[in-house]
Amino acid sequence: MTLTSYADGTPHDITLDGEMLAVRSRQGGSRSLWKLAAGGADAALQWVDGSAASTPHLLAALEAAFEHRPAHKSLAVAAPALAEELTHTGVLLASPDGGVRAFRDMLWQQPRLWLPTVHAPMAQRHALTNGKVHPLRTPKPRGVLYQRFIPWLGKTFSFRSIDFERDLGIFNRWMNDPDVAKIWDEEGDLDKHRAYLSGIDCDPHMYSMIASFDGEPFAYFEMYWAKESRIAPFYDVQDYDRGWHVLVGEPSFRGKACATAWLTSISHYIFLCDPRTQRAVGEPRIDHVQQIRNLDKSGYAKVKEFDLPHKRAQLVMMLRERYFIDSLWLPRGDAPAATHAKPV
Structure with missing residues (x-):
């Protein structure tokens, strides 16, 4: 199923194929890949190195991940270059294991995903x-x-x-x-x-x-x-x-x-x-x-x-x-x- 996210006012098409999420911006055509691993508390979203990584792409990927996995209230996130910016707004929170997690209720309070x-x-x-x-x-x-x-x-x-x-x-x-x-x-x-x-x-x-x-x-x-x-x-x-x-x-x-x-x-x-x-x-x-x-x-x-x-x-x-x-x-x-x- 293909979903659309409007992160930072730009439409992004997101397609899930097995465990892989592909995010493509309709403006400029940049494309990123993310692995979505489901497994209860171990559910995770991981950026695939070598693909385009940007804050809007990660926001779009997170929105789609929670849409595809509605039972999950949080996901571990592996996208090191983007973590610092997004921890300041609550998109990502530091976890005890030293990584970061995204929480569904906090993601949905981020206006940049829905307000142009x-x-x-x-x-x-x-x-x-x-x-x-x-x-x-x-x-x-x-x-x-x-x-x-x-x-x-x-x-x-x-x-x-x-x-x-x-x-x-x-x-x-x-x-x-x-x-x-x-x-x-x-x-x-x-x-x-x-x-x-x-x-x-x-x-x-x-x-x-x-x-x-x-x-x-x-x-x-x-x-x-x-x-x-x-x-x-x-x-x-x-x-x-x-x-x-x-x-x-x-x-x-x-x-x-x-x-x-x-x-x-x-x-x-x-x-x-x-x-x-x-x-x-x-x-x-x-x-x-x-x-x-x-x-x-x-x-x-x-x-x-x-x-x-x-x-x-x-x-x-x-x-x-x-x-x-x-x-x-x-x-x-x-x-x-x-x-x-x-x-x-």
Whole structure:
């Protein structure tokens, strides 16, 4: 099976043949070989001397190794020239035997594998907005924000910042879909939806995104800082809690296989953006049964029901620790199958 990794924003194709992993960059064509030895605690990834060795290649090889060996929580790594750089970020940790190991939960906290552009966390300084004290927020990101190859679909899932000229028409069509309108209650004309998106663009605490599979748009996401949001009064909100909204506009992408991909990935993106974010939250309508079921299967805990002006909501929450320790970027339970279910 061939997988794709986006280490340092560059696509790398990784193929497993027996015990050999071959990594090839699509930009420049450099190729490295790695031996993947499985054996419980003795599982190891070893660079084959003489092949191209680089940090992105090792990151791509590690991502693929854990995908191919999902039962392994760690791997011994033999790539001496690269070890020093990667121990400073936690990709590799020194082991008692004098070598280094990669741990799956720490690898998945490395933004350079999934974010095309990585920024250091903004220095903390507090501000006051509408009577709410909160940290200053980073400028809104633009362009492609996240990309991840989904093994069970064989497709790349990604999302990017919204482009008004490019995306207004499709956003308008999605909002006027009867199944979407029943949940969002935002049907209307282009002017209404232009004003809706403009309002979010002017709000420094929210931003809009378009999600795609292999470049085909299928969904709209909103990301927000919880402390400045409408749900802040309803729980013990922390400075870096983040929440999200979603609508899946294309009926052919509604179903379990796609939902497990985008839902686990948006949680991942929240935790990659800022290491100070310890909780991802949501507030779906209490009667949106399918969405709540998807959240439950993806590891979100149901905290409580509460009333917002426009809906009765279910507060749900994901802890950073649980996401990474329990490998919640993978589907829970049985393997997903492509279905055409009700909108999620």
